[in-house]
Amino acid sequence: MTEQGRGRIPGGGSRSRVRRAVTAVVWTAAVAVLVSGIGLGYVYVKLDNNLQGVDIDTQLGTDRPKNLGNGSLDVLVLGSDSRSGANAEYGRDEGTARSDTAMVLHVYRGHRRATVVSIPRDTLITRPDCSDKDGRTVPGARRVMFNTAYETGGPACAVKTVEAMSGIRMDHYIEVDFTGFKKIVDKLGGVEITTSRPIDDDKSHLNLPPGTHTLDGEQALGLVRTRKSVGDGSDLGRIQLQQAFVKALIERIKDVGVLAGPTKIYGLAETTTEAITPDSGLDSVNELIGFARGLSHLDAGDVHMVTLPVRYDTADPNRVVPVERRSAEVWDALRRDLPVPASATEDTAKGRAGSLVTSGPAGQE
Numbered sequence: 001m002t003e004q005g006r007g008r009i010p011g012g013g014s015r016s017r018v019r020r021a022v023t024a025v026v027w028t029a030a031v032a033v034l035v036s037g038i039g040l041g042y043v044y045v046k047l048d049n050n051l052q053g054v055d056i057d058t059q060l061g062t063d064r065p066k067n068l069g070n071g072s073l074d075v076l077v078l079g080s081d082s083r084s085g086a087n088a089e090y091g092r093d094e095g096t097a098r099s100d101t102a103m104v105l106h107v108y109r110g111h112r113r114a115t116v117v118s119i120p121r122d123t124l125i126t127r128p129d130c131s132d133k134d135g136r137t138v139p140g141a142r143r144v145m146f147n148t149a150y151e152t153g154g155p156a157c158a159v160k161t162v163e164a165m166s167g168i169r170m171d172h173y174i175e176v177d178f179t180g181f182k183k184i185v186d187k188l189g190g191v192e193i194t195t196s197r198p199i200d201d202d203k204s205h206l207n208l209p210p211g212t213h214t215l216d217g218e219q220a221l222g223l224v225r226t227r228k229s230v231g232d233g234s235d236l237g238r239i240q241l242q243q244a245f246v247k248a249l250i251e252r253i254k255d256v257g258v259l260a261g262p263t264k265i266y267g268l269a270e271t272t273t274e275a276i277t278p279d280s281g282l283d284s285v286n287e288l289i290g291f292a293r294g295l296s297h298l299d300a301g302d303v304h305m306v307t308l309p310v311r312y313d314t315a316d317p318n319r320v321v322p323v324e325r326r327s328a329e330v331w332d333a334l335r336r337d338l339p340v341p342a343s344a345t346e347d348t349a350k351g352r353a354g355s356l357v358t359s360g361p362a363g364q365e
Helices: 015-037 041-050 056-060 085-090 148-166 178-187 217-225 235-259 262-275 285-293 324-335
Strands: 073-080 099-107 114-118 124-127 141-145 172-177 191-195 199-201 206-208 211-215 276-278 303-307 310-312 320-322 357-359
Touching: 041 262, 041 285, 056 148, 073 148, 073 178, 099 148, 114 235, 114 324, 124 148, 124 320, 148 172, 148 324, 172 178, 178 217, 178 262, 191 235, 206 217, 211 217, 217 235, 235 303, 235 357, 262 276, 320 324
Parallel strands: 073 172, 114 303
Antiparallel strands: 073 099, 099 114, 124 141, 172 276, 191 211, 191 357, 199 206, 310 320
16 A cells, blocks of 8 residues: 555565555555554554454355465455445435445465456356345346345355356455545545546546546546446446556555655555455454565566456347356466466457556556
């Protein structure tokens, strides 16, 4: 995350590299590791109290893929589109939420490289049996959108569905909602991006002319939600915008880190621990610090971002389906702790918004 001068985390190691690494792969969620240099007990207690974890391991039991046991790490990162509470301004609250954004992070053995696989929310998949919020079993279903897994059974069902798709056990889970995302970007002082063409989207309420812009939280949320007005209007174009924004976010965090003082550090940590919902293995400050330390050798340039290979569904062009052979190449590579081959994403649907947004000012990336 941000680089706090040249501070050290307890036990040694550069805080700047830890923060930069975690940000690259789990968005803003690991801002919480910024507290690693603050020794006041009440700070730890307050931030610990902010973290409300989900015990996914207990909910899913033992019927899961085996842990690879090779030193690699797999994390499911979700952006929730709940319209309850402060999120009500983004649509009518129907009492449920779906996973608006889904990324599977695979950190390779040695923790010096990583791959992030974005899963389009409109992907038609076979959802396994899940339990709803009352503990009742909801039968699995075929040809349902990926994001209905979260709606059906919350984080545990989302994890179970990803594990069924990939054959890979998720070691951790991190979720952030609309309002939390906005607050984090605002705490950073905005994020700079450059648009090559205008963006005018009445659904996400984003209106940007071509050029360089410093997006506040509301605009950043608009960007990662923009869909209909870019590329081919599909969720694939939105994913391309999201991936471009992640790169811009990393650069902003580096810039903020050079000048940030203790007050800024604590503000970012407090905002993020309030914004995220992690699994029970990451629901304390110390656990998040340990998670970050494990990624201390990983830098932003070591992260490869891909989208699950899909094609438009012949029965419903508003949906996509996995290209089975290509998708299998992606998941097989990660199970074997190998880089995803370029061939895995060849001749698959892209979204055509890849060049619309770049990080930083015009002429720089």
